[in-house]
Amino acid sequence: MPAAPAPTSPARPSGKNALPPVSSRASRSPVPEAARAKPPIGVFDSGVGGLSILKSLRAELPHEDFVYVADSGFAPYGERDEGFVVARARTITRHLLREPQLAIQALVIACNTATAAAIHLLRQDQPDLPIIGVEPALKPAIALSQTRRIGVMATRGTLNSQKFKALLAGLADQAQFICQPCDGLADAIERNDTAAINELGRQYTGAMGQFGTQAGDIDTLVLGCTHYPFASEQLQPLVGSGVRLVDNGEPVARQTRRMLARLSSDSAPGQCLLFSTGDPAILQTAARHWLGLGVPVKRLRI
Template sequence: MGGFSVLADIQRLLPRERLLYVADTAHVPYGEKTPQYVLARACRLADFFVSRGAKAIAIPCNTATAAAVAQLRARHPGLPIIGIEPAVKPAATLTRSGVVGVLATSGTLASARFAALMAREAPNARVLMQPCPEWVTLVERGELDTPAVQASVDRALTPLLAQSADVLVLGCTHFPFLQAALRRRVGPDLPILETGAAFARQLQRRLAEQGTLRPSGIGRCVLLASGDPAPLRAHARALLGQAFPVGALPADYC
């Protein structure tokens, strides 16, 4: 469900595009799976999109980007494949204490791609990494602002704030849905960075470069699930306030 936070940004920026969204509900959460498992799922889903004639593939998942984006680009050369990364660079610019807190899944934080991102974009900052796998499970269950959510958020943020982190980076696309609990813990002023809008702009740029932006018409988004489609319909309405056509991913790709 985390990709819904990015889907909303894509819809706002590219309202004419026809979008096909696959929620890999039979295989989540990715964050605690092995990189090999995530790569295999990413390749299967990318092959599905190619079979449907996709002009670009968006990966609104930090764990899948870290595990698979390079291999997918090699597998499908010439097809724009947009990955997502935590907003470490702007965080390193914003921090005054020199301490940045990154909240993500274990898979993202342990990846070589994330290590390279830190070395490249925040060499002079102290980056505190806080794995929050429980947050993914909470969002997948539709729990966004409950006592259990607040307790989990407080446990994760307390050690970061105690070490003077003055900027927080949401390194998982599920986490923007927990903004209410996050703000309740840190107050209104501490920067909390996520990258959905920047991701959507990059997708727009790549489509423009290849001349495939849809010039007119009304956009449409169809949701497919690798598991039971019924919960996907309910979660989409709860998280995005929209009713989408929802169906099942073909069995060959599940």
């Protein structure tokens, strides 16, 4: 995955949707001393899919605290219009910055669709906040592919975004990319609907063409939505054991480490707070199953 650019400081957009910049922690609401000593990293996604990014972040930064927001009450983002996604991204960012118990030091947008729609606006809104996004791991896939035919599974919102189209155009001379919109797949993963995951996975991989390791085959498959790594066990048999599945969790975690102003000096394991705008039980079950996290999930009404 290409390294995310450092936050820039362009003129802040005007209008009611723009967020006031946070130039220092002193300008926020008062924060308890413990929170100031170890501010958490905020992570959000449209649902449980961003847990795949959180898993990599916790492995890379084991002593940092994290706050994860699953916007399940407004999911899926991939089938929403861009304005809706931008509004939700701004609402969540505002909450993570202004809530005294949170007061994040950095933000990871653990959603390809939200990154494509909103990251440039969030960086304008908050020029002093490190903001890390995700995008389909096309560059890592090129490094792995031998046949130079690479499949990309993603949401329709990601594939139709100008950000993704620019990324694709810049790499078009290095490989052939077969892009497949996967309507409903993220939602099926969100619901842990195994039958639907299998059926949709079969439908979408079948539409992409021949997978394999011979010349002309698709030998690398990019999982271009943070939900999709949690369907790897269902997708791998559909494409064959010789096909590499590539996601962006580890590159995002490394980029987050690079962008942090300072790392926690605490030797104790970091803690996680989990919030959901939808059914807390869905996130709690997913976090326990995929990350081994037994922490309670709080309902968030924003």
